[in-house]
Amino acid sequence: NAGVTQTPKFQVLKTGQSMTLQCAQDMNHEYMSWYRQDPGMGLRLIHYSVGAGITDQGEVPNGYNVSRSTTEDFPLRLLSAAPSQTSVYFCASTVRGNSPLHFGNGTRLTVT
Amino acid sequence: RKEVEQDPGPFNVPEGATVAFNCTYSNSASQSFFWYRQDCRKEPKLLMSVYSSGNEDGRFTAQLNRASQYISLLIRDSKLSDSATYLCVVLGSSNTGKLIFGQGTTLQVKP
Numbered sequence: 001n002a003g004v005t006q007t008p009k010f011q012v013l014k015t016g017q018s019m020t021l022q023c024a025q026d027m028n029h030e031y032m033s034w035y036r037q038d039p040g041m042g043l044r045l046i047h048y049s050v051g052a053g054i055t056d057q058g059e060v061p062n063g064y065n066v067s068r069s070t071t072e073d074f075p076l077r078l079l080s081a082a083p084s085q086t087s088v089y090f091c092a093s094t095v096r097g098n099s100p101l102h103f104g105n106g107t108r109l110t111v112t
Numbered sequence: 113r114k115e116v117e118q119d120p121g122p123f124n125v126p127e128g129a130t131v132a133f134n135c136t137y138s139n140s141a142s143q144s145f146f147w148y149r150q151d152c153r154k155e156p157k158l159l160m161s162v163y164s165s166g167n168e169d170g171r172f173t174a175q176l177n178r179a180s181q182y183i184s185l186l187i188r189d190s191k192l193s194d195s196a197t198y199l200c201v202v203l204g205s206s207n208t209g210k211l212i213f214g215q216g217t218t219l220q221v222k223p
Binding site: 033040042044090100103 | 120143144146161199213215216
């Protein structure tokens with residue numbers, strides 16, 4: 001049981017490049033979400049999903065796309081990277097809406 | 113106004129001290145509340161859930177005050193290993209799983 005697995009751990013992009021941050025969980029959790037964390041700020045919700053085929057926007061969705069084709073996977077796509085997207089990204093999952101989150105180890109992204 | 117607000121600190125306390133953090137939330141319909149702990153550059157980990165009746169786990173006590181819309185975390189007999197950032201987390205709606213995080217309160221326990 002690996003929990004929540006995020007890849008890559010580190011990534012450097014140039015402005016305008018696109019990439020996908022991967023997130024997978026093996027706990028059969030319905031709820032999955034993506035957060036970003038910037039210095040001096042808490043985690044801010046980017047996108048979330050309450051089940052396969054269902055996604056919705058969080059607080060800071062601009063510049064990001066998500067899809068949820070399976071229960072296990074919830075990739076986050078950066079369409080055209082900008083320096084403002086330099087951040088630490090965390091993927092999380094939970095069995096139901098009012099349960100605690102299980103986090104991945106995070107992806108540290110730098111956009112130059 | 114932010115949905116969840118915390119004093120960022122840092123709180124610098126000696127070993128053995130008792131320290132308390134508060135967190136206020138703006139949505140009176142919020143249903144679930146948690147305290148997470150985050151060590152430097154690591155993922156947040158659940159410290160404890162916060163129940164209406166309050167709950168205690170060893171040296172840690174969490175309280176919820178719905179009337180005033182705040183939750184608190186009390187740490188007794190602080191240890192060096194308690195040094196971390198403590199995140200207050202509020203669930204707005206149980207059918208969306210949208211957890212809103214405060215910016216965190218940093219605790220430094222000194223020898």
